[in-house]
Amino acid sequence: MRFSYTKEPGATPTEKWKARPYVPFTLRGPRGSVQLVGLLDSGADICLFDGEIAVAIGLKLEDGIQIASRGVEGGRLATWLHPARILVDGDHSEIPCTVGFIPGFTGTPILGQEGFFDAFKVTFERKRGVVALARVSLS
Amino acid sequence: MARARTTSRLGVSGTAEEPLPPVDLRGLLRPYENRWVALSLDWKEVVAAADTFSAAKAAADRARRPVRFMRVLPFDVAYAPTSQ
Numbered sequence: 001m002r003f004s005y006t007k008e009p010g011a012t013p014t015e016k017w018k019a020r021p022y023v024p025f026t027l028r029g030p031r032g033s034v035q036l037v038g039l040l041d042s043g044a045d046i047c048l049f050d051g052e053i054a055v056a057i058g059l060k061l062e063d064g065i066q067i068a069s070r071g072v073e074g075g076r077l078a079t080w081l082h083p084a085r086i087l088v089d090g091d092h093s094e095i096p097c098t099v100g101f102i103p104g105f106t107g108t109p110i111l112g113q114e115g116f117f118d119a120f121k122v123t124f125e126r127k128r129g130v131v132a133l134a135r136v137s138l139s
Numbered sequence: 140m141a142r143a144r145t146t147s148r149l150g151v152s153g154t155a156e157e158p159l160p161p162v163d164l165r166g167l168l169r170p171y172e173n174r175w176v177a178l179s180l181d182w183k184e185v186v187a188a189a190d191t192f193s194a195a196k197a198a199a200d201r202a203r204r205p206v207r208f209m210r211v212l213p214f215d216v217a218y219a220p221t222s223q
Contacts, residue, residue: 006162009169011215017165020218024207034196035207037178039218050210052192072219106173108210108218130159 001090005129006037021124021131023111028085028094031058036109040122040131044112047086051103054082061101069102077102086116088133095119168211177206 005019021040026033027049034056038047048069054061064080071077079100087094097115123132162182177187177199186206187198199206212218 002159004159004162007165008212009165009172009214015214017163018214018218022162022209035180035205037207037209050192052196055193056196106210108212129161 001088001134002130002132005126005131019126019129021126022108023131023133024089025111026087026089026094027053027057027099027109028087029054029057029059029082033057038109038111040124041110041112042117042122042124044110046081046112046114047097047099047116048079048105048107048110048112049099049101050105050109051080051101053109054080054101057084059084059101061103064101067100069100077105086111088120091133091135169214171211172214174211176209176211177202178209180205180207 003021003023006022007017007019010017022037023040024035024037026035034053036053051061059082061080064082067079067081068076069079079102081098081100084097084099085094086097095115097119099115119135120133121136123134125131164182167183167185168176171185171188174188174190175192175195176185177195178184179186186202186204187195189195189198192208195208199208
């Protein structure tokens with residue numbers, strides 16, 4: 001699958017836009033699914049989502065495994081890990097993935113290394129404004 | 140030889156050679172900084188918006204339309220995940 005970088009607004013109407021590698025996908029849980037737009041983040045250890053998304057797909061946040069996530073400024077946020085499934089738009093099957101949920105997370109859904117980058121060869125072509133995903137064998 | 144397309148949805152293409160249509164959300168998202176939006180599946184319309192995911196989902200559910208959710212990031216910062 002290939003996806004265009006998405007142009008988002010700059011700080012002012014005249015500022016150059018920001019182009020980011022977003023991917024449309026469906027996050028599936030035990031009792032529900034939501035369609036999301038996620039940012040490909042090769043520097044993130046795991047996929048991360050707002051805690052409210054856990055509820056929407058039928059997970060009880062506190063039933064997960066609690067870890068701490070650390071951002072670039074060095075703080076820590078309580079994060080609950082849960083098994084989920086991700087289906088990228090245009091892909092033929094979903095991938096199992098342990099993902100993290102953070103209550104009050106103000107970021108965008110993040111598609112990170114564990115699970116997601118295990119399943120895909122990810123090629124960023126920022127100059128061309130394209131990101132490509134190709135499934136890889138886990139064997 | 141024919142090559143299978145994956146989907147015709149905006150931003151997705153089935154072959155490595157075809158140019159991709161740009162996904163330009165500058166105008167569409169400008170009113171929704173720091174909010175959750177429910178986008179129509181063709182990415183052309185904001186069906187619902189709210190400050191939290193759950194509120195955006197509730198509004199989208201009331202609209203009874205298929206949507207995908209996106210968190211609109213602040214426009215005036217370079218984004219890097221933080222723990223604050």
